[in-house]
Amino acid sequence: MPQSRPGQPFEMNWPKLPVLSGIRTLGSVLNSMRIVRNGASLISSSSVLGLFRMSGSTGDKPADTLYHMSIGFRNTQALYVVAKLGVADLLVKGPLDSSELAKKLGVQARALFRMLRAVAAQGVFTQDSSNKFGLTSVSQLLRNDTPDSMRYIVITYGERQYEAAGKLIHTVKTGETAFDHIYGKGLFDYLSENDEANMIFNLFMAQSHRRAGDQLGFYDFRKKRLVVDVGGGQGHLIAQILRLNPHLKGIIYDLPQGVGQAQKYLEEQGVSDRCQIVRGSFFESVPPGGDVYLLSRILHDWSDEKASLILANCRRAIRGDGTMLIMDAVIPEGDAPHLGKQIDLQMLILTGGVERTEKEWRRLLELSRFALNGVTKTGVQFDIIEASPV
Numbered sequence: 525m526p527q528s529r530p531g532q533p534f535e536m537n538w539p540k541l542p543v544l545s546g547i548r549t550l551g552s553v554l555n556s557m558r559i560v561r562n563g564a565s566l567i568s569s570s571s572v573l574g575l576f577r578m579s580g581s582t583g584d585k586p587a588d589t590l591y592h593m594s595i596g597f598r599n600t601q602a603l604y605v606v607a608k609l610g611v612a613d614l615l616v617k618g619p620l621d622s623s624e625l626a627k628k629l630g631v632q633a634r635a636l637f638r639m640l641r642a643v644a645a646q647g648v649f650t651q652d653s654s655n656k657f658g659l660t661s662v663s664q665l666l667r668n669d670t671p672d673s674m675r676y677i678v679i680t681y682g683e684r685q686y687e688a689a690g691k692l693i694h695t696v697k698t699g700e701t702a703f704d705h706i707y708g709k710g711l712f713d714y715l716s717e718n719d720e721a722n723m724i725f726n727l728f729m730a731q732s733h734r735r736a737g738d739q740l741g742f743y744d745f746r747k748k749r750l751v752v753d754v755g756g757g758q759g760h761l762i763a764q765i766l767r768l769n770p771h772l773k774g775i776i777y778d779l780p781q782g783v784g785q786a787q788k789y790l791e792e793q794g795v796s797d798r799c800q801i802v803r804g805s806f807f808e809s810v811p812p813g814g815d816v817y818l819l820s821r822i823l824h825d826w827s828d829e830k831a832s833l834i835l836a837n838c839r840r841a842i843r844g845d846g847t848m849l850i851m852d853a854v855i856p857e858g859d860a861p862h863l864g865k866q867i868d869l870q871m872l873i874l875t876g877g878v879e880r881t882e883k884e885w886r887r888l889l890e891l892s893r894f895a896l897n898g899v900t901k902t903g904v905q906f907d908i909i910e911a912s913p914v
């Protein structure tokens with residue numbers, strides 16, 4: 525980690541995203557930027573002028589950095605509209621102009637053109653001299669039918685999460701979760717009452733799980749028999765584990781709305797005969813008798829108080845020689861960069877949850893009579909925390 529002294533610039537080592545040269549994501553902006561911290565003047569009058577000389581290059585001026593961070597909201601929405609309308613799927617056979625696209629989509633051609641031009645300038649599409657737009661390796665990921673599709677990740681960020689982000693100020697002023705403030709209920713209650721939003725959320729979880737990769741592929745399950753995936757959703761993680769470990773049995777435990785497509789997925793993966801689906805709330809109980817309890821992207825959804833309730837139910841259910849595997853970010857102390865700090869903002873506004881440092885994880889686990897045995901850094905946004913009952 526680069527160190528910085530007060531007032532000195534430092535380089536952010538942000539994970540590189542798969543983008544074309546020229547596309548400016550938050551990651552690449554932060555990656556190439558230098559931030560002046562701790563009391564140094566952030567914007568001089570000459571760099572303010574720089575805001576009006578934007579030529580497309582990121583540069584390394586603090587004003588450029590600040591400007592590009594500030595306008596990210598428009599890109600979020602433009603990408604969302606592209607994903608929601610399904611533009612990328614229409615370009616699979618070759619480039620089309622905005623009139624042809626607009627006719628197929630039933631939208632306004634000129635507005636569509638201007639939006640596509642703006643994102644094409646950042647590498648999301650190609651735009652040729654006859655104004656036809658074509659796919660790039662970035663927009664390929666917005667297709668619906670590719671195994672590495674990120675379409676529902678982009679849709680999710682542009683809908684409910686975007687609305688919640690717009691009320692961050694309310695959360696900061698009052699401490700109330702922005703989502704609850706807007707919808708009058710928590711995210712999971714909302715999803716249980718809204719089929720379309722629930723379908724989008726489940727696809728978002730599946731696509732973001734795929735994107736995070738196979739973090740548990742290395743784990744030694746040879747002496748284990750039954751893995752309970754608490755809040756296991758559509759079963760992507762447990763299916764992966766069962767495929768790699770033919771001797772294991774599994775249980776997916778989740779709310780009825782969370783396991784909608786799980787049976788179908790387990791069958792497709794050839795593991796349905798070794799995996800049971802159990803419906804229920806982890807605030808009430810979790811299925812007993814497992815020797816591994818998985819909590820993947822669960823505890824970060826909740827405050828310490830609620831996370832302790834989930835852990836206490838796991839503690840009651842787990843075998844004495846069992847293992848708890850928690851997949852969540854372990855964020856570094858201080859101002860070291862980490863994607864988990866962005867996800868922490870998401871938790872703040874969406875569910876009232878929190879990303880934790882190693883010290884905070886240790887304390888939370890101790891409260892529920894677990895000992896933290898170790899943390900495996902995966903290099904992606906979620907790490908693996910191993911704990912055992914004490």
Ligand SMILES: C[S@@+](CC[C@H](N)C(=O)[O-])C[C@H]1O[C@@H](n2cnc3c(N)ncnc32)[C@H](O)[C@@H]1O
Pocket residue numbers: 712729730733754755756757758760761777778779781782783804805806807819820821822825
């Ligand atoms: C962020 S998703 C994580 C899904 C999955 N573990 C993964 O990593 O892809 C949170 C999951 O918790 C489930 N969930 C929320 N509240 C729950 C509750 N009270 N009891 C059981 N599951 C719950 C949701 O339905 C959802 O599947």
